[in-house]
Amino acid sequence: MSALIIGSFEDFEKHNGQPLGTSEYFQITQDQINLFADATHDHQWIHTDPEKAKSQGAFGNTIAHGYLTLSIVPHLWSQIVDVRNLKMMINYGIESLRFATPVVVGSEVRLVAKLKNVANLRGTVKAEVEVKLEIKDQKKPAFTGVLVFLYHFNSL
Template sequence: MNQLICKNFEEFKTHVGKPLPTGEWITVTQEMINAFAETTQDFQWVHVDVERAKKESPFKKTIAHGFLSISLLSKMLMDLVVVESAVMGVNYGLNKVRFPHPVPVDSRLRLHSSLQHIEPYAENGIKITWDCAVEIEGIEKPACVAEFISLLFEG
């Protein structure tokens, strides 16, 4: 796996404006979609009713919730970036979120991202703005594009 590994925040900050390694593929299964539906209580048939989706959906199969694709950003970024001095990370928010293309069940997704901005936060933290695009294998439009904001703290 390609990873950006930095010893500390100072080294990490030198990567602002640069693309990160491309993420590994993650397959979105029906089990993941069903678990997300259970957690969010969003049981719209286009997500969970396989037989109805085959007959009535323009995609001819179920599709993942848009918010499922965005919820994978934390994992995808953690897989790509390691700051060895960090002891904790926290999601802070999102800007400019869009879902340009639905994610059909059994699609493979991977992250393309870069560090847009890093600023100090509290005594021992930084606030990071990431540019993120979630690619769907074989589909031109991304599943999700967003500015993802997180906090990282050193011990």
């Protein structure tokens, strides 16, 4: 799988309104969940206590934090789009984010992206990307939303 190469506003503009691609699957492990819990101080048992989650939880095992699934987007995004000639990129916002299905430990997820809109704002490229985090063998995605990135390209 090769990422789509983008090096300018014009490159983005060619894909306006179009699917950009799909990442490879990425497995969510208990170690990742525990490290995320430590980093965010969110040690709720549904994430960090496998025995309790199996006996008392609604999902049969621990589940990833919703924000953990969101935090892997940069890794998965880089498999879809390789932005070059870049001075700086800013995560500008997230619109209409919805967590639809919990991600049970051991699940594999992948990112599907479509360029909803791109605009040139006086030299800064604003890209609005519709994303869906699919869970392997599940009908509903983990989440859907629109990510907004600001790209500052080097001059050519």
